[in-house]
Amino acid sequence: MLQMQIHCPKCKIQVNMSYGLHSITSSNYFMIRGILKCNDCGHERPLTLDGESIREISDGLPDQQSDTLNSGIAEDIKEDIREAERALYNQCYKASVTMCRRALQLSLIDRGIEDKWLSKMILKAKDMFSEKTFAMANSIKGFGDMAAHRRESIESEDAKIAIYMTVKMLNELAQHGSEP
Numbered sequence: 216m217l218q219m220q221i222h223c224p225k226c227k228i229q230v231n232m233s234y235g236l237h238s239i240t241s242s243n244y245f246m247i248r249g250i251l252k253c254n255d256c257g258h259e260r261p262l263t264l265d266g267e268s269i270r271e272i273s274d275g276l277p278d279q280q281s282d283t284l285n286s287g288i289a290e291d292i293k294e295d296i297r298e299a300e301r302a303l304y305n306q307c308y309k310a311s312v313t314m315c316r317r318a319l320q321l322s323l324i325d326r327g328i329e330d331k332w333l334s335k336m337i338l339k340a341k342d343m344f345s346e347k348t349f350a351m352a353n354s355i356k357g358f359g360d361m362a363a364h365r366r367e368s369i370e371s372e373d374a375k376i377a378i379y380m381t382v383k384m385l386n387e388l389a390q391h392g393s394e395p
């Protein structure tokens with residue numbers, strides 16, 4: 216039985232964790248790669264156990280952008296971004312980018328844009344965006360289309376960029392809505 220101390224970087228809870236599945240700890244044939252979730256605040260951090268040792272543990276998911284989401288953004292859209300980040304960590308890049316596209320579409324619907332072709336929706340929302348963010352929205356759609364409909368490969372970098380752009384776009388859209 217192995218013991219380790221683990222803490223939540225967000226709510227600072229410290230716990231003892233033990234693990235001791237013989238088939239795993241007695242050999243180096245297996246590696247466990249997963250997400251450790253704090254039951255108190257929901258904060259997620261990656262953890263990799265390799266044989267008997269911890270190979271990797273970090274304070275948050277890589278490139279975690281969802282922490283910077285504007286508080287005015289709907290909870291289900293925030294969850295889409297968190298899902299995109301989990302998918303990125305789990306190397307499901309197409310799934311990750313598809314979640315970004317979904318967040319874009321839902322956020323436009325929330326702004327009163329009629330749900331139809333996404334390219335038309337983005338065009339209709341043009342005056343809600345800066346020029347740069349408008350271009351980002353089109354790029355998110357582009358990545359999302361590739362991930363959902365085409366036989367093109369999506370790499371880790373693509374998913375990282377898509378999440379980054381989607382968070383920026385969502386924040387700007389939320390900002391726009393709160394201006395007088």
Ligand SMILES: [Zn+2]
Nearest residue numbers: 223226253256
């Ligand atoms: Zn916590």
